[in-house]
Amino acid sequence: xxxxxxxxxxxxxxxxxxxxxxxxxxxxxxxxxxxxxxxxxxxxxxxxxxxxxxxxxxxxxxxxxxxxxxxxxxxxxxxxxxxxxxxxxxxxxxxxxxxxxxxxxxxxxxxxxxxxxxxxxxxxxxxxxxxxxxxxxxxxxxxxxxxxxxxxxxxxxxxxxxxxxxxxxxxxxxxxxxxxxxxxxxxxxxxxxxxx
Amino acid sequence: xxxxxxxxxxxxxxxxxxxxxxxxxxxxxxxxxxxxxxxxxxxxxxxxxxxxxxxxxxxxxxxxxxxxxxxxxxxxxxxxxxxxxxxxxxxxxxxxxxxxxxxxxxxxxxxxxxxxxxxxxxxxxxxxxxxxxxxxxxxxxxxxxxxxxxxxxxxxxxxxxxxxxxxxxxxxxxxxxxxxxxxxxxxxxxxxxxxx
Amino acid sequence: xxxxxxxxxxxxxxxxxxxxxxxxxxxxxxxxxxxxxxxxxxxxxxxxxxxxxxxxxxxxxxxxxxxxxxxxxxxxxxxxxxxxxxxxxxxxxxxxxxxxxxxxxxxxxxxxxxxxxxxxxxxxxxxxxxxxxxxxxxxxxxxxxxxxxxxxxxxxxxxxxxxxxxxxxxxxxxxxxxxxxxxxxxxxxxxxxxxx
Amino acid sequence: xxxxxxxxxxxxxxxxxxxxxxxxxxxxxxxxxxxxxxxxxxxxxxxxxxxxxxxxxxxxxxxxxxxxxxxxxxxxxxxxxxxxxxxxxxxxxxxxxxxxxxxxxxxxxxxxxxxxxxxxxxxxxxxxxxxxxxxxxxxxxxxxxxxxxxxxxxxxxxxxxxxxxxxxxxxxxxxxxxxxxxxxxxxxxxxxxxxx
DNA sequence: GATGAATGAGCTTTCATTCAT
DNA sequence: GATGAATGAAAGCTCATTCAT
Numbered sequence: 001x002x003x004x005x006x007x008x009x010x011x012x013x014x015x016x017x018x019x020x021x022x023x024x025x026x027x028x029x030x031x032x033x034x035x036x037x038x039x040x041x042x043x044x045x046x047x048x049x050x051x052x053x054x055x056x057x058x059x060x061x062x063x064x065x066x067x068x069x070x071x072x073x074x075x076x077x078x079x080x081x082x083x084x085x086x087x088x089x090x091x092x093x094x095x096x097x098x099x100x101x102x103x104x105x106x107x108x109x110x111x112x113x114x115x116x117x118x119x120x121x122x123x124x125x126x127x128x129x130x131x132x133x134x135x136x137x138x139x140x141x142x143x144x145x146x147x148x149x150x151x152x153x154x155x156x157x158x159x160x161x162x163x164x165x166x167x168x169x170x171x172x173x174x175x176x177x178x179x180x181x182x183x184x185x186x187x188x189x190x191x192x193x194x195x196x
Numbered sequence: 197x198x199x200x201x202x203x204x205x206x207x208x209x210x211x212x213x214x215x216x217x218x219x220x221x222x223x224x225x226x227x228x229x230x231x232x233x234x235x236x237x238x239x240x241x242x243x244x245x246x247x248x249x250x251x252x253x254x255x256x257x258x259x260x261x262x263x264x265x266x267x268x269x270x271x272x273x274x275x276x277x278x279x280x281x282x283x284x285x286x287x288x289x290x291x292x293x294x295x296x297x298x299x300x301x302x303x304x305x306x307x308x309x310x311x312x313x314x315x316x317x318x319x320x321x322x323x324x325x326x327x328x329x330x331x332x333x334x335x336x337x338x339x340x341x342x343x344x345x346x347x348x349x350x351x352x353x354x355x356x357x358x359x360x361x362x363x364x365x366x367x368x369x370x371x372x373x374x375x376x377x378x379x380x381x382x383x384x385x386x387x388x389x390x391x392x
Numbered sequence: 393x394x395x396x397x398x399x400x401x402x403x404x405x406x407x408x409x410x411x412x413x414x415x416x417x418x419x420x421x422x423x424x425x426x427x428x429x430x431x432x433x434x435x436x437x438x439x440x441x442x443x444x445x446x447x448x449x450x451x452x453x454x455x456x457x458x459x460x461x462x463x464x465x466x467x468x469x470x471x472x473x474x475x476x477x478x479x480x481x482x483x484x485x486x487x488x489x490x491x492x493x494x495x496x497x498x499x500x501x502x503x504x505x506x507x508x509x510x511x512x513x514x515x516x517x518x519x520x521x522x523x524x525x526x527x528x529x530x531x532x533x534x535x536x537x538x539x540x541x542x543x544x545x546x547x548x549x550x551x552x553x554x555x556x557x558x559x560x561x562x563x564x565x566x567x568x569x570x571x572x573x574x575x576x577x578x579x580x581x582x583x584x585x586x587x588x
Numbered sequence: 589x590x591x592x593x594x595x596x597x598x599x600x601x602x603x604x605x606x607x608x609x610x611x612x613x614x615x616x617x618x619x620x621x622x623x624x625x626x627x628x629x630x631x632x633x634x635x636x637x638x639x640x641x642x643x644x645x646x647x648x649x650x651x652x653x654x655x656x657x658x659x660x661x662x663x664x665x666x667x668x669x670x671x672x673x674x675x676x677x678x679x680x681x682x683x684x685x686x687x688x689x690x691x692x693x694x695x696x697x698x699x700x701x702x703x704x705x706x707x708x709x710x711x712x713x714x715x716x717x718x719x720x721x722x723x724x725x726x727x728x729x730x731x732x733x734x735x736x737x738x739x740x741x742x743x744x745x746x747x748x749x750x751x752x753x754x755x756x757x758x759x760x761x762x763x764x765x766x767x768x769x770x771x772x773x774x775x776x777x778x779x780x781x782x783x784x
Numbered sequence: 785g786a787t788g789a790a791t792g793a794g795c796t797t798t799c800a801t802t803c804a805t
Numbered sequence: 806g807a808t809g810a811a812t813g814a815a816a817g818c819t820c821a822t823t824c825a826t
Contacts, residue, residue, distance in 0.1 A: 157357025
C-alpha cells in the first residue's frame with residue numbers, strides 16, 4: 001500500500017464525515033471507521049483533529065485553484081473568464097458536494113478557533129477574480145471606478161451563498177450552470193463599460 | 197426582576213461568548229459567568245445549549261428585520277431601497293459586531309447539527325431583497341430576465357462575505373458605508389434597465 | 393456535606409489506591425470509585441492527577457511535622473530527641489501503612505516527572521534532625537566534626553530504608569519500635585562525644 | 589553482529605531514557621531511537637517494557653556486586669571494608685549517574701507493579717554489608733548487640749539517600765568521596781567497640 | 785425562582801505490542 | 806533477524822445537564 005494511500009483515504013473519509021456532522025460533532029472514530037483504518041492510524045498522518053481539517057482545506061483548495069487556472073488559460077475575454085470561474089465554482093458542488101460543504105464551514109469557523117491560521121490558499125483562490133477584473137479594467141472592458149478587491153469578495157460571496165442554498169434545497173428550481181450564469185450576468189452588467 | 201430580564205442578560209452574554217469562542221468552544225459556564233447568573237439558571241430559560249443559539253438567532257434577526265423594514269417604509273425608488281438595505285446590513289457590524297459574527301457562523305452550522313431546524317427568520321430577511329427586485333421589475337426599473345430569487349441570495353452573499361472580511365481585517369481600506377455603496381453600485385448596474 | 397468532606401474522602405481514597413497500584417497504574421476512576429464520587433468530582437478539588445499526589449504529599453507531611461514537633465517540645469536531651477524522632481517516624485508505618493508507601497514512592501518519583509516541584513515540606517521534615525544535631529553540638533553532646541546536613545540525610549535514609557523493608561516483609565523479626573531504637577543507637581554512638 | 593550486541597545497546601539506551609523520563613514516561617520508541625534500532629527489534633530481546641527494567645536491574649546490580657566483591661577481596665579490616673563499600677557505592681554516581689537513578693526508582697517501584705518479582709540481586713548486594721558486620725563482630729571489632737540485618741539496611745539507606753540528594757543538587761557542598769567517608773565515619777563510630 | 789456541586793457519558797490522544805514484509 | 810506501519814485498548818479530562826437545597 002502506497003504511503004499516500006492511507007493519507008488520501010483518511011482525507012476523503014474526513015470530508016464525508018465533516019460534511020455529514022460538522023467538524024465538532026465528527027468523532028475521530030467516525031473518520032477512522034469511514035476510512036477503514038484504526039483510530040490511531042489517523043495520528044500517523046495528522047497531528048490532531050484540527051490538522052485534518054486544515055490539511056484537507058489546503059490540499060483541496062489547491063487542486064481547485066490548479067483546475068480553474070487551467071480552464072482560464074486559453075480565454076482572454078474577461079467577461080467570459082468570469083463566467084468560466086463561476087461555472088467551475090458552482091459545478092464543484094455537483095462533483096464534490098461534501099467537500100464544498102466542508103470548505104464553507106471551515107471558512108467561517110477556522111478563523112474562530114485557530115487564530116494563528118492565515119488562509120493563504122483561499123485568498124489565492126479569490127484573487128483569481130480580482131486579477132480578471134483588473135485585466136478587464138486595463139483592456140477597457142470594465143469600469144475604472146469598480147474596486148477589484150470588492151468585486152472578488154462580492155462575486156465569491158454571491159456564488160458561495162447560492163451554492164449553500166443549492167446544497168440545502170431538496171428540489172432546486174434551476175440547474176447549477178444556469179445559476180452560475182445568472183450571477184455572472186448580474187456582475188457582468190454590473191461592472192462592464194456601457195456601450196452607449 | 198422581570199422575567200425577560202434574565203432571559204435577555206443570558207442572550208446578550210451568549211452573543212458575546214459565542215462570538216469570542218465559537219459555539220462549540222463556548223461553555224455554558226462561560227455564558228453563565230458573563231451573564232452573572234448560575235449555570236443552572238440558564239436552564240430555566242433555555243432547553244439546552246443549542247436552544248440558546250436558535251433563540252438568539254431568531255430574536256435578533258427579528259429585530260433586524262423590523263428595523264430595516266421601518267427604514268424602507270418611506271422609500272419607493274427600488275435602486276435607493278437596495279442601498280438602504282445594504283448600508284443597514286453593513287452598519288450592523290459597527291453596532292453589533294459580536295452578533296454579526298455569531299449569525300454568520302450559525303448560518304453555516306445550524307443546519308448541520310439540527311436537521312429539523314428550518315431557518316424561516318433568515319428567509320424572511322433576505323426576502324426583503326427579492327421583494328424590492330420584484331417591485332423594481334413591475335415598475336420597469338429592473339430587467340425582467342433577472343431572477344429575484346437569485347438576486348436576493350447573491351446580494352446577501354456579497355454583503356455577508358464583505359462583512360466577514362471586514363470583521364477579520366485589522367485595518368480595512370474603506371468605510372463600511374463605502375463598501376456597502378460599492379456593492380450596491382455593482383448590483384444596481386447589474387440589474388437595472390439601461391436607458392439607451 | 394462539608395466542603396472539606398469530599399476533598400478529604402478523595403485524598404484518603406487516593407492514598408489507598410496509590411499505595412495499592414502505584415501512581416502511574418492508578419486510574420482516576422479507581423480513586424473515584426474508592427471515594428464513592430464521580431470521576432468528574434475529583435476535578436472540582438484537584439487540577440489533575442499529579443495535583444492529587446502533590447497535595448496529598450504536602451498535606452500529610454505537614455501533619456507529620458506538626459505531630460513530631462509537638463512530641464519534641466518538652467525534650468531537651470538531643471540523644472533522646474533523636475530517639476523520639478525515629479520512633480515516631482517508624483510508628484507512622486503502623487498507623488498509616490498506605491500513606492508511608494505513597495510518600496516513599498513520591499519521594500523518588502516526583503522529582504523525576506515534575507521538575508519544577510521543589511519539595512519544601514520534605515526538607516522541613518528532615519531539617520528537624522539537623523536542628524537536633526546542631527543543638528547537640530552546641531551543648532557539647534555531639535562531635536563537632538559531624539556534618540548536620542549529612543546526618544539528617546543519613547538518618548532519614550536509614551529509617552526510610554528500614555521501613556521499606558518492614559512494609560514488604562511478611563513476618564518482620566523485630567518490632568518497629570525496636571528497629572527504631574537500634575538505628576537510633578547506631579547514630580547516637582556514631583555522633584556522640586566519647587566520655588573517655 | 590553478536591547477539592548480545594543489540595541486547596546491550598538496548599539496555600544502555602533504556603538506562604539513559606529511564607533516567608531521563610522515568611519508567612512510566614519513557615516510551616519504547618524513545619528507547620528504540622536511542623539504541624538506533626526499530627521498535628519491533630526490542631521485542632526480539634525483551635518480553636515487554638517491564639522486562640527491560642528487570643533485566644537491566646539484575647544485570648547491572650550483578651556487575652556492581654562483582655566489582656565491589658573484588659575490591660573487598662584483599663582487605664581484612666572490617667572498618668576499612670565499610671569505607672571501601674561506601675566509597676564504591678557513591679562513586680557509582682560519578683561513573684554511571686543514569687544507572688543509579690534508574691536503580692533507585694526501580695527499587696521503590698518494582699514491587700508495586702510486579703508483585704511476583706523478588707529482588708534477590710539487590711539483597712545479595714546489601715548482604716555484603718551484613719557479612720562485613722558479622723565478621724567484625726566475630727573478630728571483636730564491632731559491638732555484639734548490633735544487628736547486622738539492621739546495619740545493612742541502615743547503611744544502604746543512608747548512602748542511597750545521600751546519593752539521591754547528590755544527583756538532585758546543582759552544586760553539592762562536598763565531594764562524593766567525602767560524603768561517603770562522613771557516613772562511614774558515623775557508622776564506624778556507631779558500631780565499633782570502644783577502646784576505653 | 786435561583787443556585788452550583790455533582791454527575792458520568794463521551795471524546796481525543798497515546799503508546800505497547802504485533803506482524804507482514 | 807530486523808523493520809516500522811498499523812493497531813486498538815485504555816485513560817485523563819471536559820462539560821452539558823441535573824437536582825437537592
